[in-house]
Amino acid sequence: MTALPTAPVVVGADGSRRGLDAVEAAAAEAALRHRPLRIVHALVSPVIDFAFAPGLTGSSLQALRDQADAIVREAALLAAKVAPEVTITAEVVNGGPGQVLRDESRTAGLIVVGNRGLGGFAELLIGSVAEQAAVHGSCPVLVLHGDRHGTGPVVVGVDGSAVSMRALEFAAEEAALRDADLLALHAWTGDAATELNDTLPASSATGSDAGEEARVLAECLAGIAPRYPDLTIHREVVRGSARRLLVERSATAQLVVVGSRGHGGVTGALLGSVSLHLIHHAACPIVVVRPAP
Structure with missing residues (x-):
């Protein structure tokens, strides 16, 4: 069931420590498979009622975007250290984490998600991101639970x-x-x-x-x-x-x-x-x- 050779390993980055662990693991998986790595961050734009939140302006929204850009830059730098031979792309994508990963799974060879985080990709109040990806994704989903053993079957x-x-x-x-x-x-x-x-x-x-x-x-x-x-x-x-x-x-x-x-x-x-x-x-x-x- 080998996917197309160009199909990337996709990982969601949310800026948490566990999210960065998922990025490290995804970079290693991409290197193992000789595949590119795609890092995505889901940006959920807040629903703003300016009548009740007049202080939340366009500059505030830009700050959210800047923070998201910083998250994917940090993740890409980390992935490059782990797997310098891997081609890496990183992008901020509008949408909820579950939906973004479901969409990405249509062209991915593997999706990687963590098991704890800050409410983004790695957050598993199970019934959340990992479950959504595993139930609705179009490709295999790697969930980083427990320890990554270097040996064993x-x-x-x-x-x-x-x-x-x-x-x-x-x-x-x-x-x-x-x-x-x-x-x-x-x-x-x-x-x-x-x-x-x-x-x-x-x-x-x-x-x-x-x-x-x-x-x-x-x-x-x-x-x-x-x-x-x-x-x-x-x-x-x-x-x-x-x-x-x-x-x-x-x-x-x-x-x-x-x-x-x-x-x-x-x-x-x-x-x-x-x-x-x-x-x-x-x-x-x-x-x-x-x-x-």
Whole structure:
């Protein structure tokens, strides 16, 4: 699922320390992928009723713009220090952070957001920027939660759905780029109706066993090994909660990759299950991969 080679890594800058952490991480990701980096700052123009705020003049609005320009300049300088070989562009864009990132995702290869900030791009009163990007974005979204581990595998949740296959392809490419192992995790409970697959049609199987679940994972991985012959792939078929198991694996992982929608096992019908849980609780950065358009 490789994006166009010219598609940039996009990061939102809000001037906070966590926002600058996101810029550093995005610069490193752009260098890893040999892609350009695009830094954007969302400028929300205040709605002004001059009858009640006569002191808020055009010069005040210019001051907001000047502050926004300073934020993207600082972010661009930081990114250039982290990845001097990367082509960097920085722009102030009018609009709310969530909408700006959704628009940017249409031409991006990856969106990077932080998990705390000053109310701008990095602010995750979850249901805010990261969720909006993960639910509505058109490209994978990297959420900087937990610690950025320099070692460990790339972990991916696999359930056999189309979007989890996209997540698996993304995770394999990431593991190869990072010279890391790939850990493919398939979690199951033995019931058709689980925390993640309660939208299955009535004709679906009413149960499963370990052998059947192992075959699901083997079929998903069948096309990956030939394309990445040097990639070490570990398989786990575990009976238990996908949310709990992926959070546990994130403690030693470089990255956890999940789909934003699936039919059970790992990705769930809505972002509100496994993906959302990881945005809150993962011990390392996570990537949420969207369904194909």
